[in-house]
Amino acid sequence: MKKRVVVTGLGCITPVGHGKEAFWKAITEGQSGVGEITKFDAAEYPTKIAAEVKDFNVEEYIEKKEAKKMDLFVQYAVAGAKLAMEDSKIDTEKIDHEDFGVVLGSGIGGIATFEDQHKKMLEKGPRRISPFFIPMMIVNMASGQVSMSLGAKGPNTTVVTACASATNAIGEAYKIIERGDAKLMITGGTEASITPVSIGGFCSMKAMSTANEEPQKASRPFDKNRDGFVMGEGSGILLLEELDHALERGAEIYGEVVGYGMSADAYHITAPAPEGEGGKRAMLKALGDRDTPMESIDYINAHGTSTPYNDQFETMAIKSVFKDHAKNLSISSTKSMTGHLLGAAGGIEAIASVLAIKHGIVPPTINYETPDEECDLDYTPNQAKERTVNYALSNSLGFGGHNATIVFKKYQDS
Amino acid sequence: MTFEKVKEIIVEQLGLEESQEIKRETSLINDLEADSLDAVEIIMAIEDEFGIEIPDEEAEGFKNIGDIVDYVENNK
Numbered sequence: 495m496k497k498r499v500v501v502t503g504l505g506c507i508t509p510v511g512h513g514k515e516a517f518w519k520a521i522t523e524g525q526s527g528v529g530e531i532t533k534f535d536a537a538e539y540p541t542k543i544a545a546e547v548k549d550f551n552v553e554e555y556i557e558k559k560e561a562k563k564m565d566l567f568v569q570y571a572v573a574g575a576k577l578a579m580e581d582s583k584i585d586t587e588k589i590d591h592e593d594f595g596v597v598l599g600s601g602i603g604g605i606a607t608f609e610d611q612h613k614k615m616l617e618k619g620p621r622r623i624s625p626f627f628i629p630m631m632i633v634n635m636a637s638g639q640v641s642m643s644l645g646a647k648g649p650n651t652t653v654v655t656a657c658a659s660a661t662n663a664i665g666e667a668y669k670i671i672e673r674g675d676a677k678l679m680i681t682g683g684t685e686a687s688i689t690p691v692s693i694g695g696f697c698s699m700k701a702m703s704t705a706n707e708e709p710q711k712a713s714r715p716f717d718k719n720r721d722g723f724v725m726g727e728g729s730g731i732l733l734l735e736e737l738d739h740a741l742e743r744g745a746e747i748y749g750e751v752v753g754y755g756m757s758a759d760a761y762h763i764t765a766p767a768p769e770g771e772g773g774k775r776a777m778l779k780a781l782g783d784r785d786t787p788m789e790s791i792d793y794i795n796a797h798g799t800s801t802p803y804n805d806q807f808e809t810m811a812i813k814s815v816f817k818d819h820a821k822n823l824s825i826s827s828t829k830s831m832t833g834h835l836l837g838a839a840g841g842i843e844a845i846a847s848v849l850a851i852k853h854g855i856v857p858p859t860i861n862y863e864t865p866d867e868e869c870d871l872d873y874t875p876n877q878a879k880e881r882t883v884n885y886a887l888s889n890s891l892g893f894g895g896h897n898a899t900i901v902f903k904k905y906q907d908s
Numbered sequence: 909m910t911f912e913k914v915k916e917i918i919v920e921q922l923g924l925e926e927s928q929e930i931k932r933e934t935s936l937i938n939d940l941e942a943d944s945l946d947a948v949e950i951i952m953a954i955e956d957e958f959g960i961e962i963p964d965e966e967a968e969g970f971k972n973i974g975d976i977v978d979y980v981e982n983n984k
Contacts, residue, residue, distance in 0.1 A: 559923030622952060625945040 496784075499671045500905055501748040502740050503584070503733030504845050505577025507570045509545035509726050509832055513577050517842065518849050521857040522878040526710035526831050528724050534690050541702040543709040544688045545726035545833025556643070563626050564639060565604030566686035566727075570838070571636035572643050574729035575680050579644060582733045582745065584678075586645070595648035595676040596637045597667040598731075599659025599683035601837030601892070603633030606689045636684050648676040654837070656892030657797070658756075659683050660730060661840030665754030665900055667734050677736040682841030684729035696725065699764065701801060713834075714861035715798035715827035716805045716869040723799040726833025730841025732848075747905040749848040749886075753786055755779025759895030766803055766891060770811030773797070773889060776897035777815045780887065786901055789819050792881060793850050795843045795888040796873075798827025798859065799834055806868045808889065813871070824856040824881055826874040831860055840890040844900060847886040851904050854882050910958075910984075911977045917953045918973070922946060932974030958984045 506513065509527030510520035520527070527545040536542040547570070552561045555573035564572070575596075579586070611627040629635060634652040641650050649670050653663040660683025667681035696702050703722040705712035713724040740747055757779065759772035766772065781788055797808055805827075813820045828846045835842060850856055855878050862875035884904045891897050915930045922940055936942040936950065951967045954960075954976065960983050970976050 557923075562923045618956075622956070624952075625948040629945070 497672050497674055498737035499668050499734050499751045500737050500740050501732050501751065501848050501902070502735045502745040503578040503582030504748065504848070505574040505579070505581055505731045506729060506842050506845055507547055507550060507573050508728040508730070508842055509547055512550070514581060514845060514849065517845065521828050521831050521846060522855055524831065524858050524860045524876060524878070526713070526860060527726065528709045528712055528833055530709060531688065531693070533688050536693065539693060540697050540704050541693065542706045543703070543712055543724060544693070545724055546688055547728050563630060565607045565630045567600055567604055567684050568630070568636050568639050570686055570727070570729035571598055571684035571731070572639055574682065574684065574731035575640045575644060578680065578731045578733045584743065584745070589678060591645050591647045593648055593677040594644070594646040595670060595678070596640050596646050596650045596680045597653065597663045597670065598637040598640065598681065599653040599655065599663035599837050599840065600633050600636055600685055601654065601656045601659050602685060602687045602692065604631035604635070605687050605692050607631045609689055609691050640680055644680065646680060655896035655898065656894055657834065657836050657839055658890040658892035658896040658898040659837035659840065661844070661888060661890035661898035661900055662756060662896070664732060664840065664844055665756065665898060668751040668754055668900070671734055671736050677739045679734045680731060681734055682729065682731040682844065683838035685836045685838040686727045687836060688725055688727050693725065703800065711861050713800045713830045714863070715796070715800040715830050715859055716809070716866065716873045717862050718864040718866035720800045720802060720805060722801055723829070724833040726835040728835055728842065729838050730835070730843070730845050732841070732844055749851045749902040750905050751900060752903045753780035753783040753901030754899070755783060756896070756898045759897065761895050764893050766807045767895065768807070769814070770807035772895060772897045773808055773891055774811040774814045776899040777811065777887065777889065780899035780901050783901070786885065788816055791816070791885045791887050792824060792883045793847065793856050793886040794823055794825045795847045795886065796825050796827045797889045797891045798829055800827070800829060804891065808891070809869045809871055820871055823872065824874050824879060825871050826857055826859045828857050840888065840898065843888050843890070847888045848902050850886050851883045851902060854880060856881050856883065910980050913957060914954060914973060914977050914980065917957060918950055921950045921953055930973060932977065933972050935972045954980065960984055
């Protein structure tokens, strides 16, 4: 029999705050985390803004000598994982560590380390490349280091599907518990790619907003004047737990995972398939996973990147899946506030989705000023909305044509 | 002088506290919990600092900090 899987711990490092309380307060108050890039001099770049993580003191989470050997994307993951474990109030002395695993997503990995070491090689020669270059840079090191810091000896892997990474990771972690291969899984995503080469690459793709004059208004999903995404960074980490395991220890349950679906566009390296047909199939798969009636969905945390195509096609996909019910949905893109955390986006958006269920509040899409006739659903403009949320669905769509959807449900006994 | 500089490099590279006791007899691996990658990085930093090349076979023979300091003293 399929095991039931619940969410029992939340941790995050985000551009709008660290830990679930600060994050939830910011996104329900409509605070933007976007500002001018401070990590490097972006004067020569068409895009000079990003949603950077502020006030991250790594030594609050990781010993200095350990942190030195971690790229920032790994530090964010370990910090987020520790916050999620703390939030779950689980007694790690009492768990079977072989039943405790990790699946994390990251789109890019240790690109800051890559850039630093490449520069060192050019300046000083190949013999000066750090022995820590490879173990800091490789993308699986987030799930590797998290396993080491938590003693998680069970299933462990990494998902790399660009901006869908974290949602795929959560889905895979859910399936691992569902089939009985683990009782506890740390999952979600992490990203730290606000670096000179990375921002330059996204600029060249013309994928990012150039609204440099008003940084906090640049991320405007579903608004007619949207002009690209705003890069964010951080981590969004959840502890998933097999239901009986959670009940036995009296855990607080945020919600139940009741659906995971994924698909490929098989269409283009970066452009979404016309009418969002790939995203549509991911949503249908996720709803079909445990036979969730589409009319029961109350809230969709949209991928909503603020690029012209994504938001239009995602809207078409939602309308195609939900038919007449599409108009009843509360939809929002929290990327309007957090920016786009790429491979970590699905992590913080899963947290937003389960907290919407817990609190009965839908976070808003800020900067929604000018309606677009192509985007004609209820995007929860500018103000959070009180609404009972029994079911929430979260979409993540990535370059390469990866589409992933997860569905959360308010926890009930049966 | 050489000892002080080598000590400073080790403290920096291993992210140690300033108060960490480091003597000539201190072993990187046994006393300071450095692993083989740490050792490679420390040797690199010492090469940079003193403008010398330390061949791998020499570096592998270092038993403690004193050995490193003596090698630097004799070859800089």
